Structure formats: structure tokens, C-alpha cells
Amino acid sequence: MINDFIDHVEIRNVKYEELEEFWKIQQEYLDNWTFTYLQNQFNKYSSLFIAAFINNMMCGIAYGCDYDEITITLQGICVLFKYWRHGIGSKLLKFFETKVNKIKITVGVASDDTVEKFYLKNNYKPKQFLIRIKYNQLPNDYEQKKLNFHVINEKYDQINEAIILYIETLQYNNELKDNIKKIFHSYETIYIMEKIISSNI
Numbered sequence: 001m002i003n004d005f006i007d008h009v010e011i012r013n014v015k016y017e018e019l020e021e022f023w024k025i026q027q028e029y030l031d032n033w034t035f036t037y038l039q040n041q042f043n044k045y046s047s048l049f050i051a052a053f054i055n056n057m058m059c060g061i062a063y064g065c066d067y068d069e070i071t072i073t074l075q076g077i078c079v080l081f082k083y084w085r086h087g088i089g090s091k092l093l094k095f096f097e098t099k100v101n102k103i104k105i106t107v108g109v110a111s112d113d114t115v116e117k118f119y120l121k122n123n124y125k126p127k128q129f130l131i132r133i134k135y136n137q138l139p140n141d142y143e144q145k146k147l148n149f150h151v152i153n154e155k156y157d158q159i160n161e162a163i164i165l166y167i168e169t170l171q172y173n174n175e176l177k178d179n180i181k182k183i184f185h186s187y188e189t190i191y192i193m194e195k196i197i198s199s200n201i
Helices: 002-006 016-029 036-047 088-098 113-122 142-146 172-186
Strands: 012-013 049-054 059-069 070-081 104-109 125-134 153-155 162-168 188-196
Touching: 012 088, 016 036, 016 059, 016 070, 036 049, 036 059, 036 162, 059 088, 070 088, 088 113, 104 113, 113 188, 125 172, 142 172, 153 172, 172 188
Parallel strands: 070 104
Antiparallel strands: 012 049, 049 059, 059 070, 104 188, 125 162, 125 188, 153 162
16 A cells, blocks of 8 residues: 555655644654754754655655755654655655755764665765763773774763764774774764765865
8 A cells, every 4th residue: 555655755845834743753763852943943944854745644854954064964864664665765865965055965874784774875975983982981091092093073072971983984894883882882883974966066
């Protein structure tokens, strides 16, 4: 039955009056934003708020914001569970890309093989590892261990009492990812991937 609808998926920008429906999906699958914050982000970046519809029912969402002068961040993308593996996520992503007016898109990729391969299939390339380490879990030789990698940035997350470390990687290598996790005792290690939008260069 679902397969009959997939050919009739409508992908378009979200309307203001649809934000509550958008928010419910976001709350269940992605970010725990307040509705007020969502409204504020929509007011700034409405062209980057996308949704998929089947028979006028919202079944997937994607949204983003400015990162810097040449980059857009894809903040979230998801499809309702019962519509998984029907290509709706790829359609959402492709439509999102048409709305980007900058040179590249960056996205923090959930640490899941299926999600990672979704982005690889859509021509996103690994650029960095984002690593979160609790203060009280830092290795004793933390500073020495950092010297074995190309550290791009390091931030301190006071709220979560953690360090966020950014390490360069130019390849998809989960053995390396697992090793980094062990070396730094991290509780989260994910890829940051990028895609160049050649039409905007």
C-alpha cells in the first residue's frame, strides 16, 4: 500500500501554519527544540525548512541554517519510520540542496552505519571526526595523544562537562573511528561530512 504512494511524494518548503506538525516530527526523531526556538529559526531560514508529504500528510522533514559565509549546516533530516527505505530521505536531501545558495553543506552524521552510508551514497565526503569526552574520562596523556592527529579545533562544553575535539579525516574509516573512541575514551565520535554544491561555485 505504501509503495503505491511513494511515486506521489510531494517535496516542498514548509508553510508557517505547518510548523506545529513539523515540530512534532522534529521532537520525536531529531532535536528537542522549543516551539518558540523553532519559530525563530524558521523566520530566519524558511527557505531551508523542507518537508515531504504523502496525501497531504507530512512524512519527513529537513532543515538547516547558515554556518559561515560559504557554508550551510544541515541540522536535521528524517522520515517517519513506516516510510523508511523508500527513497524519501534522498528526495528530501536533493530538494534541500537546491535551496542552498552557498558553496557547501556540512552535516554532523549520527554514528550509525546506515546513516553514514546514506550520506556517502549522496556524495557527502568525511572531513572531520567530532569527539565528545567527559572531563572525568580524559586520558592521563590526553595532550600527548592529540599530537598523533591533525586537531582542527577544541571546545569546552561546560554544561555537559565535556571537551569537544575536532580531528581531520579525509576518508570513511570506521576502524579509525573506533580506535579514536578508545584512545580518547569518548562517549560520542561522529563524522562531519561535507558536500560541495558545484552549481554555486
